[in-house]
Amino acid sequence: MNLVSKVLQQAVDEFAQLPGVGHKTAFRFVLHLLKKEPEELRKFGNTFLQLQEQVRYCTDCFNITDKDVCDICADHRRDRTTICVVEDIRDVVSIENTDQYKGLYHVLGGIISPLDGVGPSDLNIAPLLERLQSGEPKEVIFALSTTMEGDTTNFYLSRQLQKFDVKLSTLARGVSVGGGLEYTDELTLGRSLVNRVPYENTLAK
């Protein structure tokens, strides 16, 4: 796209580097911003400068935070004996939004994926082992993707955690809540039969 102004071109290029945004959409974004008050556009730019200055990773769980330790790790009402291992910060938000988990997290920053050149040393595994050494955590929940890479990472982690006295668990796999059986894939349906649970467990508490 050949734009008339250099700074306009630059703004479009900045948006176009975002995932799933092409040059036409980026141009639409810029025109949308330009229609706003100058004050709001300044606020938009400043927000990302602040983001760069303030955001860092929690020294305990590698969640994103603007302090040294994130709000979840700092919250003393949370159950400090349970650690939920997730791939990504987005997963923390997803699990938090369920309102069903009151323990702590540990963000790996990815999963083991030899094809993408990601090995165990690229992930935050050593800090997880350090956290377990304190003896406080009693359970580690693996909440990784249910893909081959996720399973590989689960297996690797389970080996590394053998030496600690912690219970290991993974998320239940089964049919979606509200989903029809005819749309559930065979692997999931098979697994949900093998791992069937007593009926009274499924009743909401």
Added chain:
Amino acid sequence: MNLVSKVLQQAVDEFAQLPGVGHKTAFRFVLHLLKKEPEELRKFGNTFLQLQEQVRYCTDCFNITDKDVCDICADHRRDRTTICVVEDIRDVVSIENTDQYKGLYHVLGGIISPLDGVGPSDLNIAPLLERLQSGEPKEVIFALSTTMEGDTTNFYLSRQLQKFDVKLSTLARGVSVGGGLEYTDELTLGRSLVNRVPYENTLAK
């Protein structure tokens, strides 16, 4: 979405105000930016501050520019006797990308649309009349949307421009280049038959 950090929440909110971007996509954008080098994130923020400072509207044609007069109006190689009237800055870019037009533009900033509360006085029509008073322009091309609102605006403009000695024209309406006839709507196909052109005109020059 309940995020862990205030500045993160703010960044997500800023993205989520863009057209077609929800909170999940906005969060994905922010995480994408956070994975980059701090320097690049700072550049991202600064680009929009510069945009706010530098971008304004061309005093002649109301195109976006970072100078008083836009590059198109300032370019003396362009044909100053022809003015193409468009709705929006995006249309200038679209027409420029065809490489088929060498005249000037006039950006109305919208079209007459009583349902949306846009009347003639909300558009840059008076400045267009002023430009014509110089006597330099000899042709005005209406390149507005082919909707009822676009036709209304064309009609209003044609009345206003009657008193000037200029030729008025509109974009040709007809079947798309590369389009199958079976997918062309009846109105367009009908119009393309009524306004059929000598065969030799369609050969590329």
